[in-house]
Amino acid sequence: MTKSNPLKIWWFVTPSLLGLALLTYLPTLASFGLSFALWDLLGAPTWVGLHNYQQLVTNPLFFKIMGNTVVFVVGVATGELLLATTLAVWVNGLVRGQRWFQSIFFLPVIAPLISVSLVWGWFYDPAQGLLNQLLAPTGLLTALNNGQPIAWLYNESTVLWALIIMQVWKTVGYAFLITLAGLQTIPDEVHHAATLDGSTPWQRFWHITFPLLTPTLFFLVTVTLINSFQTFDSIYLLTQGGPNHASNVLVHWLFEQAFDTFDVGTACALAVCLFVIILGLTLIQWAVRKRWVYNE
Amino acid sequence: MRFLTCLYTLTLPTILMGCLVFMGCQHTNTANPSPPTTTPITLATWGNTAEITQLKQQLALFHQQHPGTHVTLRHIPENYLQKLHILAAAKRLPDVFLINSYHLPMFAQHGLVQDLSTFTNGHTLANTYYPTALQALSFKTNTNPNALGALPRDVSNVVMHINTTLLDTLHIPHPPRQWTMADFNATAQAICQSQRQVALPKKVYGVSFYKQPALFWLPWVWNHGGELLADNGQFALHQPNGVAGLARYLNFHTGDCPIAPRKNQIGQATPTQWFMQQRLAMMVSGRWVTPLLRQHATFTWDVWPMPRQNPTTPSITGVDATGYALAASSTQPTAGWQLIQFLTRQDAIKAVTQSGLVVPARPDVANSDAFLAPGQPPAHSAVFLDTLAHGHPTPHHPNWGAFEKHLTHTLAPYWHTTNPVSTAQLAATLSPLANTTQHKGAP
Numbered sequence: 178m179t180k181s182n183p184l185k186i187w188w189f190v191t192p193s194l195l196g197l198a199l200l201t202y203l204p205t206l207a208s209f210g211l212s213f214a215l216w217d218l219l220g221a222p223t224w225v226g227l228h229n230y231q232q233l234v235t236n237p238l239f240f241k242i243m244g245n246t247v248v249f250v251v252g253v254a255t256g257e258l259l260l261a262t263t264l265a266v267w268v269n270g271l272v273r274g275q276r277w278f279q280s281i282f283f284l285p286v287i288a289p290l291i292s293v294s295l296v297w298g299w300f301y302d303p304a305q306g307l308l309n310q311l312l313a314p315t316g317l318l319t320a321l322n323n324g325q326p327i328a329w330l331y332n333e334s335t336v337l338w339a340l341i342i343m344q345v346w347k348t349v350g351y352a353f354l355i356t357l358a359g360l361q362t363i364p365d366e367v368h369h370a371a372t373l374d375g376s377t378p379w380q381r382f383w384h385i386t387f388p389l390l391t392p393t394l395f396f397l398v399t400v401t402l403i404n405s406f407q408t409f410d411s412i413y414l415l416t417q418g419g420p421n422h423a424s425n426v427l428v429h430w431l432f433e434q435a436f437d438t439f440d441v442g443t444a445c446a447l448a449v450c451l452f453v454i455i456l457g458l459t460l461i462q463w464a465v466r467k468r469w470v471y472n473e
Numbered sequence: 474m475r476f477l478t479c480l481y482t483l484t485l486p487t488i489l490m491g492c493l494v495f496m497g498c499q500h501t502n503t504a505n506p507s508p509p510t511t512t513p514i515t516l517a518t519w520g521n522t523a524e525i526t527q528l529k530q531q532l533a534l535f536h537q538q539h540p541g542t543h544v545t546l547r548h549i550p551e552n553y554l555q556k557l558h559i560l561a562a563a564k565r566l567p568d569v570f571l572i573n574s575y576h577l578p579m580f581a582q583h584g585l586v587q588d589l590s591t592f593t594n595g596h597t598l599a600n601t602y603y604p605t606a607l608q609a610l611s612f613k614t615n616t617n618p619n620a621l622g623a624l625p626r627d628v629s630n631v632v633m634h635i636n637t638t639l640l641d642t643l644h645i646p647h648p649p650r651q652w653t654m655a656d657f658n659a660t661a662q663a664i665c666q667s668q669r670q671v672a673l674p675k676k677v678y679g680v681s682f683y684k685q686p687a688l689f690w691l692p693w694v695w696n697h698g699g700e701l702l703a704d705n706g707q708f709a710l711h712q713p714n715g716v717a718g719l720a721r722y723l724n725f726h727t728g729d730c731p732i733a734p735r736k737n738q739i740g741q742a743t744p745t746q747w748f749m750q751q752r753l754a755m756m757v758s759g760r761w762v763t764p765l766l767r768q769h770a771t772f773t774w775d776v777w778p779m780p781r782q783n784p785t786t787p788s789i790t791g792v793d794a795t796g797y798a799l800a801a802s803s804t805q806p807t808a809g810w811q812l813i814q815f816l817t818r819q820d821a822i823k824a825v826t827q828s829g830l831v832v833p834a835r836p837d838v839a840n841s842d843a844f845l846a847p848g849q850p851p852a853h854s855a856v857f858l859d860t861l862a863h864g865h866p867t868p869h870h871p872n873w874g875a876f877e878k879h880l881t882h883t884l885a886p887y888w889h890t891t892n893p894v895s896t897a898q899l900a901a902t903l904s905p906l907a908n909t910t911q912h913k914g915a916p
Contacts, residue, residue: 219585299741305740330740422882438878
């Protein structure tokens, strides 16, 4: 069909290409252009060259927020992949109840984030939150905070970790499902042969399961990193980047610049920085994949 | 075939692009086409369901009286300002839109609103609307130092809401109506100290605390004789009186008996919720909480003016205003002006006032039962009106949003501290801001 009817291919592809061009490529190009301008959406943009970038790199807040973003992304990606792999290996070994666990673990992924954030907000609440109520009898509150309730979302040292835990809980189901699918493509015969050769469960995991799972994990690492960099809604709903920017990440700050202070130029400069970071990371991953991804 | 493919690849996107451009250029709302003989205008507003229901009734009346004009209502319940900015960026600003005195200067600076004083034919509006409301919605142009950016609908000011049932329970006398800072301190401290004698189910704090928006804490600065911005627009909070007022506010969290809860104590709840739960005896807030308190409060409450510096000085609070602006880009300015006049006439403002949410911008409505609502709390609604005489417009400036954020961030070490905040320490923190006036994000 492709050789005989190239016209048909274009019929199918054009709407999608047009959508991409109008809704993705053009705005991306416009953002890049606007990152060299001052614009508050009301007047005409004013060309200022590299001024916005210069302002960013001389602003200590930029580095604080960049640090937060790195901690958040690494925390979420590590937590999500470790937990997803652990859960997937466990569920894959179950004889019964696999479907049930798949549904349970995937449930948070499809739960609306607004309700999830509200529930987690109250879960972490210092005055009436369930977490402090659960920790109180264990003596942990006494050890950590002189018996006082911990203000998880209002304390600079705990807020980012509280958000990471929530984000991992919300998104681990997706990684779990993909990992489980990856595990189920590994032929049982390979494991049986290794068992007959006297290998231990850990050896089977490390020398057979993990290498054969690396193509799946490579995909997950890439997707999780990109998604974590783009996290916005949970932070907007729970902390608005506070206290004192302790939970502010690049995308949330970008939103603040664009729609709180209407400094669209700086917001676009931040978007360009984010684009460069994500692109750079993805390229690095792509370049080093041969070193750790099986069959590449 | 190759020729056909090339032809196709060029023509289809061109046709589709043409359609999109054509649709984008359409000005009227195709969902609500108006008859060709009528003048179409658009009106944008925020508001809850009750407010919109009431507004729709007003628009129905307007259509009856002005059959030649058709108003299309754009209700924007959330993120109103952001969406208005985007409409402005797309050159599709509604003909008439509701705006408050915080945000008007940005639009005025870019020439996006019409000077409504050009429609009034020299008639003074000061007898119809509170002068403070008119002042808050005024701006300067090259030709008119008193250009009017919007015709006021309501004014907003904050006053002290007090749970008098709680004071009675704690055996604390009600403060005098014309109270001073000393009276306020005595009452707040008494609320804290008395709980050592009277056991309550949960600890009750004296007063609410907000770090943002500034309108909640600026009265403490003003009532100490301080200023955030001087008349020439220069930063002035670092001056001794301003620092003293702000330090007093920040010290609500400090001492043996802190009078305000910190954010990490109040958590996900809001000060209004804590007031409703009787965990706050006093709350600084505006008229907008009245319907909620009337409906759900299980205790007696009333409003007091913000405490004054001493018996000889007036009680000062911020006065902002909300009104209807006419877009400079409107192609139907006469119809737009008619609509604005209609929505700010006595009956229309009375209808909005009866919701209990707003302080009307018209004295004739404010002094009527529609606002004073005898028999309904608060018993002293007139406090909202009395404070207008010495009302202090919250500094409005095109860069206000960025400046307020910058200020809040600068004060970050103090908002939640339990260590006493000294005036010297605070002045040292604030002083550098005086030199940032030319920087982006500062006025």
